[in-house]
Amino acid sequence: MKGIAVSTTVNGDAVEFVCDARETLLDVLRNHLGLTGAKEGCGTGDCGACSVLLDGQLVCSCLVLGAEVEGREIETVEGMADGDRLHPLQKRFLEHAALQCGVCTPGFLVAAKALLERNSNPSESEIRYALAGNLCRCTGYDKIVHAVHAAAGDLRRQQKARKKRKAAG
């Protein structure tokens, strides 16, 4: 079977890979690019464990073909931290003990990032519904929701501080 050559951007880096036409983006990330943060929980787009951003849009990478991502931008959990500096969502998940086994965590972080980019000040109820496509079997969700709520506040404060600095010149 002939492979398909694909050029794309993953977490800001230009990446090229050759994949089979039937391979999913999840297969490509895990098996070709060594990015195993996204997990296969169901393989049918129902659990959210494989969530990544595709051109800023939240997708289940098990439902996207590798060949589809030519020329597009992919963000995964591995790209969330800025070097050693954790993203506020990651920090708050740590602080709030918003994880147990950790398999759903990457998907939740990516989905929460997508939510906060769309809505910087979500209510608790908006968070609950926005994350309802991500299954967690361990935590009972409450700590996750609170962590996302707290991170939203951090991000708003960061934004404000940035604006202030800009205004000050």
Add this chain to the structure above:
Amino acid sequence: MAAADTDRRRIRGGVGEAVPHDSAHLHVAGEATYTDDIIEPRGLLHLAVGMSSKAHARVRRLDLDAVRASPGVVDVMTAADIPGENNCGPVVHDDPILAPGLVEYAGQALFAVAARTYEQARRAARLAVVEYEELEAVLDPLTALAKGSFVLPSETLARGDSRAAIDAAPRRLAGRTRVGGQDHFYLEGQVAMAVPREGGDLYVHSSTQHPGEVQLLVARAIGREAKDVVVECRRMGGGFGGKESQPALIACIAALMAQRSGLPCKLRLDRDDDMLMTGKRHDFVIDYEVGFDDTGRIEGIEFMFAARCGMSADLSGAINDRTMFHCDNAYYLPNVTIVSHRCKTNTVSNTAFRGFGGPQGMYAIEYVIDEIARTLGRDPLDVRRRNFYGTGERDVTPYLQKLEDNVLDEIVDELATTADYAARREEIRLYNASSPVLKRGIALTPVKFGISFTATHLNQAGALVNVYTDGTVHLNHGGTEMGQGLFTKVAQVVAEELSIDLDRIKITASDTSKVPNASATAASAGSDLNGKAAQAAARKIRKRLVRFAARHFGVARDDVRFERNRLRVNGQLIPWEELVRLAWFNRVALSATGYYRTPRINYDRKTFSGRPFFYFAYGAAVSEVIVDTLTGEHRLLRVDILHDCGASLNPAIDLGQVEGGFVQGAGWLTSEELCWSERGELTTHAPSTYKIPTSSDLAPDFRVRMLESGRNREKTIYRSKAVGEPPLMLALSVFHAIRDALSDGRGRPALHAPATPEAVLLAATGGGHD
């Protein structure tokens, strides 16, 4: 001493501190390595399993030519190719790895395929041509009961004269209820990778709660011995009991194929295959007859439990024993007869699941109590209190263990007050009076859960602590990490014992070559057992260091004191790493094993009597729901939980167990429904059709607290209490709040578990069956 000075002297990450899960920083970075994430060795083959499509049949012909010819396929294996024992059953050897000509459930493994890629293996596995001669299939526990089809003999536990007590009681009730099963839905499916080593040895990475059992079963299957196989598990992506016995099947197939091919082999089950092929929580049919007085106090009770065990014994013996041990829950039953049938059905063999039969027993008695209350028109909480175990009287369980640590009244009184139960019940009554369609309901239910493996010999554990010359520590024990935080808690114990900061300790993968013969991480006993074993190992080293320092510095042992990361010897301060280096230089052993066996337990299974449990864990929950009686939909409005974790080793982790357990229990009782076709095929085998709770199902008002006075009366590890399983059963309050809403102060709703919207609607419109 100034407060700041005290703080400086306290180690970081000691016992009782809410430190994050040891892998949390890896989890949030996507860097935590689960079995499927391990870098694949050169030449790895991917495996897939060909499953039976029939529930009960003889295999007339198994034609695998098309499978072999499929692209990428390297090898195909059937039962005939197994060199050793074709069994992965943990207790009774009745669980074939690959079906040897007779299939006993739809989904049973018939053959295995090895191919170059995962996709190729899975595609090939579908190409087999199988001819079956179908046999009569037993598909539910009642049919099995009628036919006398059992995986193990039925058991009876009787105390007092239940028949006479029921006959003499002023009031009587009899009925039948059902409680559904549950899929574990660990987010990480079953997976194992077997890697050949020299001389035919195997190294097996298995996502398992019981590496030692996988080791033995793999060794027997490949015709070798335990010494030839090492099993390792750094972490699982959830277990919940589903990785106690079930991983053996996966690991055995991977191991057999690795032995045949001489290449590393990985078997990872796709979600649908996982749900079809592996066992679940047992569903039960429960008959009861109860005699009680006008206040609702039980005078005599009889239970008949018929459990769907599936096609083999698996752990069903101990699970059903635990059902018998927990159908008292928090209530004194003076005259009781419990009959337990372990029904053999042509469905997947059911297995351990958080609570291990206990939840179904508690479901039974809570159902009966609710029925009594609704018959008498009393508040169910009053009837519950009427029947609570006492202190000094009415305190002996049906299995003759005396309750020595009863905190039921304390917990329930405090929770009823903080949750404002009485006022809210009145407010709900008023609301319902003026709301014909939407009905609210509230319930408070208690939990008393026995801690220890009921099989006494399993209550033992080992640990290994190595101290290196730079002062860092390698910790290993027989427990496994499935997200519950066991590794973190045990490391906190070792940090405390050695008076060093937690970050100096490396927590390492469960490994059968480091700590042998470990019991499964199960029965909530992980911290109790492994914490104590690790404590014993750390204390040995500490003792050696004290003895050495006293000798070396020429002081009495009492003059040697451990402070944070250092030793104080008569005013002189020696940093920990310096002490360790000195000790090594002076030839002091810096490695130790630790061992622990739970004291005070003894139990005679023949008479169902003794002290099976070291102690009990207690808790209680109040749930409030709103039900739409025209659609059957229901929402959880508010939950208040008060749970006894003893003196918690790590409150953040324990709180996570309480919250997560509750929500998992709520799923079991309200949204998760396993359905089988009339041919015995499981039809709910993916998250599209099998609904575990999501974040949008959560109560908007969720108040969880630990009992502040919590402290284990028994000498457990730092007086903590086990917390893995007990909180699951707090969710019985959700089920009973729904019943309360449906009852609306009148009558007994015909609602059984799971209370799915469909079941609630049927009960609301009088279509439910009793």
